[in-house]
Amino acid sequence: MNAQQAMLSLAQGIQLDVADYDRLHGLLEQQFAAALRHDVARLPQLAEDIGALCVVLDARRTERVTLVNAIVGMEVPEAQRVAAVFARLPERYRTAAETLWQSLQARVLACKALNLRNGNLLMDQYEVMQRVLGGESDTYAPR
Template sequence: MSRMTRPQANALLVDGVQADVRDSAEVLSLLERQFDAALRHQTAELTSLAGLLAPLLDAMDARRQQRVSLVRALLGEEATMAQFIATLIEPAQGALAAAWADLEHTVQACKAASTRNGSLLAEQYTVMQRVLHGEEGIYAPR
């Protein structure tokens, strides 16, 4: 494999962030659908959504790993995306900064939605366990 030029690395970084912005919006939409399906106890829909989420999340993680490697190769082992963005000239700098901020915001929303969904599913599981197996000491004297 030949070495990548700085313009090629820059283009790959920009393209990766744009792809992550697109995919993170899709992940957030799927997480909202997952919450609705969990509220309605729609197991088949939950399974289907998991199948849609997994490849998106895998692709985003692969791009994240690539992004970290590229930024470190360009700017050093402790480099950050903010430092990389600062090296660009306008209008590329402003466009990537805006896309990066959008990605960070959407990822935080995805994390919150994922936590909410996990909490709902855990609570539903706990309730079902109590229904199926009863609670210890429920009939014990107080």
Template sequence: MSPNLPRLTRQQAITALADGVQADVRDSAEVLALLERQFEAALRHRSSELAGLAELLTPLLDAMEARRQQRVSLVRALLGPEATMAQFIGTLPGPARDALASAWGDLERTVRACKEASTRNGTLLAEQYTVMQRVLHGEEGIYAPR
């Protein structure tokens, strides 16, 4: 195992990987729901709600990142420095492989949806900011003679 990880047996590492993926499936679904709420709050210009949602998102995203780092370390400790999660899943026996592959697929789909929602939200907020800047400061040259 890696020097940064506690000494785990192979079975403990496998269990930690499976549990981490399940936790990420759960948390990513919550992140997606919060991103939908964020979009609605942005549409309605509810800045205090946006701030509250950011406070809810941050610990979820931090926990998911920590689990991702652990997952990379564990997979590499088990299979080598270039190993991937797909390769790890392929080493598992039938039922465990199928269960983890299914959870991993769910996680990948939800993370893609989160990325799309995050991009959409960021685009909306950037557009709103641009509009507010125009309202507050006008556009340069808008009243310049032609």
């Protein structure tokens, strides 16, 4: 694969990730709503859908890292590699690529925040159920 093909593949992967992170955002919102409703029938399917989508996203991330490394090489510091790839583009493409990349980064951060929120809610619900079903560990302990 030459540099031009690698750049094209990189751009296509980023576009696919933007769409899939939008899909993940929706699934995470559905998961939160299902957790609030205690919809035990819906939660396992959502978890499966989220997990499957995350596998796809991680595979694309791995491919993206490989492509970026192939385009700019390992001598460029890791934190600067994507910017170095974009710097090789003509100006008319660079701006669009940078905008797309920023859009992807924003979606990743949004999904991370939703995932954290959902995880906290589910853990809190689990703790409440443990207390309701099992009681406090020292409720009936002798003093």
